[in-house]
Amino acid sequence: MSAQMPEIPWHKPRKAEPRQPLSRSLIVETAVRVLDAEGLSGVTMRRVAQELGTGPASLYAHVSNKEELFELVLERVVSEIRLPPRPEPERWKEQITEVCFEAQRVLTSHRDVSLVSLGSIPLGESQLAITEFLLDLLLQVGLPPQVAAWALDGLGQLIDTDAYEASVYAERIARGTDIHEYFGQLRTFLLALPTDRFPKLQGMADTMVTGDGDERYAFKIEVFLRGLESYLPADARTRRAGGADGGDRADHVLRTDRADRTVDA
Amino acid sequence: MSAQMPEIPWHKPRKAEPRQPLSRSLIVETAVRVLDAEGLSGVTMRRVAQELGTGPASLYAHVSNKEELFELVLERVVSEIRLPPRPEPERWKEQITEVCFEAQRVLTSHRDVSLVSLGSIPLGESQLAITEFLLDLLLQVGLPPQVAAWALDGLGQLIDTDAYEASVYAERIARGTDIHEYFGQLRTFLLALPTDRFPKLQGMADTMVTGDGDERYAFKIEVFLRGLESYLPADARTRRAGGADGGDRADHVLRTDRADRTVDA
DNA sequence: TCGACTCGTAGAACGGTGTTCGTCCAAGGA
DNA sequence: TCCTTGGACGAACACCGTTCTACGAGTCGA
Known part of the structure; x- marks a missing residue:
């Protein structure tokens, strides 16, 4: 490519910029x-x-x-979503969680674009690549094919819906609403509910507003993955003891919950 | 209430109908x-x-x-969604499944209204009533409060998203698209994918398009509930052997899957 | 080299949308 | 009785997606 020649001064084009053609x-x-x-x-x-x-x-x-x-x-x-180099069945739950968070990171970095994907079957090239990766992983883990196929549906919905929800919150924050104040108001609202008709909701107001988007997202993923785990044939269930695999963002729930338990008595 | 007096013929009101006032x-x-x-x-x-x-x-x-x-x-x-008379913890999974299907029935009977609920926190009276019911049920089952609270989030998302997805399909059908033909085209598309880049997706084309909306919905609910089950403290886990409780719409998966297993070899 | 023919570029316009403004009028209170 | 108040509503504003149509530049065959 040679250097760009200067424009001849008196030969000005009709339109100010000779724009690059549309495509x-x-x-x-x-x-x-x-x-x-x-x-x-x-x-x-x-x-x-x-x-x-x-x-x-x-x-x-x-x-x-x-x-x-x-x-x-x-x-x-x-297409901005980066996938791990290859499926690692021995840590499939962590890897799926990583993919989910990577997807959410990318989706929410483009405002509420996830609204587009909510109603449509993901048939784009990149979308198929993600599906292929997850499907491969789930099959390698040993899930029955029909379970794996349907699980993709569920994971996709989880990702899209949560990304959209997160973007709604982000929008709210961007428009000036303080998120703490918002949750505070929500808590006050729940506390003001009539005790006779909404006893549990009112009593658990604090528990209801606990946890930010990421924590809740991690929890939902974990629940879904544990549910999937139950579909593993007995011979595919490896014996890593349940709670020992670290790095689980929602695991502390099982440790903190006893404290809140009182509201429920 | 007295009988309505006839209008005086020549005293016609300016507007043809004395419409009932707006509200x-x-x-x-x-x-x-x-x-x-x-x-x-x-x-x-x-x-x-x-x-x-x-x-x-x-x-x-x-x-x-x-x-x-x-x-x-x-x-x-x-407000059209009907709840069971009371929570029955001993059959909580069935009851939650019933509520989910009842919610989907009502939501999809009003076209794509579920789109409204996707981005909003359910604070209406009826919405709160459903939340209260589910929360009560989950707590009675013995789930830790924080798990129960966050589970409501997940269930709500599941209901809303699936109802919206179902309404999108219903819309497509109403506009004349034959659903069998549609899935056939989808299958053909998957089969036509390049084998080197999408081996699993291509190989599992039939498995991917198996199951209508209800089946997939039931499966997703079941997965989520099994995941929740894993959060039950040991002393709350009753000993009804896992597969014996009938009426589970997605259970046949575990019986049919072995047949499809071949595509995955 | 010239003409025909394509195809991307756009201005204008059509029939819609949510929302606001200002006016009007009827009912209710003083 | 007068005056205030609040709902009704026609008109208008600033948008929207999409289509029609004319125009013009480029290409290709003769």
Whole structure:
């Protein structure tokens, strides 16, 4: 590539910038930029077109729909998710947890893009790669194929839903709502409930508002994985004693819970 | 109440019908009617107002937002969910499964209303009643309070997400897409994947598309409940042998899976 | 070299959306 | 009786996704 020649001064082009031509990927890239800046609801055909210095009609030559554009944006985002080099069945629960948190990290770093994936079957290349990885791992662990297949459904839902929920909270925080104050209000609300109709909810107000998003996410993953574990054929269940594998983010629950136990008496 | 007097013929009111006055509940009721007829995206302020024979501005005296209207609609819908008369801890898993299916039945009977509940904390009266019931049940079973509290989160997400997913499929069917053909295409797509990059997915195409929404839903619930079960303190674990309790919709998995096992070799 | 023909580019417009403003009017309290 | 108040509502604002249509530049065959 040679150095760029300067423009001949008096030969000014009709349009100020001889913009690079539109293309699917350029449009998607721009849409992601808008997404990051203004959230999913800010990604409109007009807004993206404006960012490209043109009108909304121009986009329709490369993208048939806003829906299709969203799918492309989702796929672009999902492609940022990094998978472990290979499945390690001997620590499958930790590895799945890692993938879930990596997915959430990437998804929530692009505002509420997870809303797109909630209703759609993940058929993009990167999405399939993640599915393939998890499926491979689950099969190597020894889960029955039908269990593994259906488990993917559940894991996908878990990831998407939690990412979306997290993004809703993030949005709230970004709009100025202090998260502590918010949970405080929630706690006050629960405490103010009529005791006769909502005894447990009222009594457990503190327990209900305990734990941030990550803790709750880790807990849900752990519950799901323990449930999956119960589908392992007897000969595939290795004998690592249950609580000894460290690094479990939600394990402290079993240690702290006895303290709260009183509210329930 | 006396009989209605006839209108004086020449004293015709300016407006043809002396409509009953607007009110929050009338607006919500109308919105639900529109929802059932045209789906959530059909519920617009203009459409609801038109149904009431007025303009959109009139609604804002009773409802501050479209968002608030949606919340009210959701609460109205959720109030249709019928709970069992009382928690029965000795069959807690069956009872929770029943509640989940009842919730899904009601939610999906109102199109894609579940989309509303995905991002919002359930603070409506009926929603709280369900939460209270489940919380009570989980505590009676003997789950640690913190586990029970967080489990509610997971169950709520499971219900909402699956209801939304089911409604997306229902919408597709209503728009003419044959569901068998759709799954057939999905299977073909999976079979056409490059073997080197997606060996498991391609090999398990049939297993992946096995099972309708209800089966998969039942499976996910069962997995979650088995996971919860593992948090039971030893003294709360009753000794009913694991597989003997009938009526479990997803149990056949453990019997059929061996057949599909071959694809995985 | 020239003409025809394609195809990406866009301006304008259509029919929608949520929400606000200002006006009007009827019911209720003083 | 007057005055206040609050609901009703037409009009308008600023958007939205999408389509129609004209235009213009590039390419390809003759």
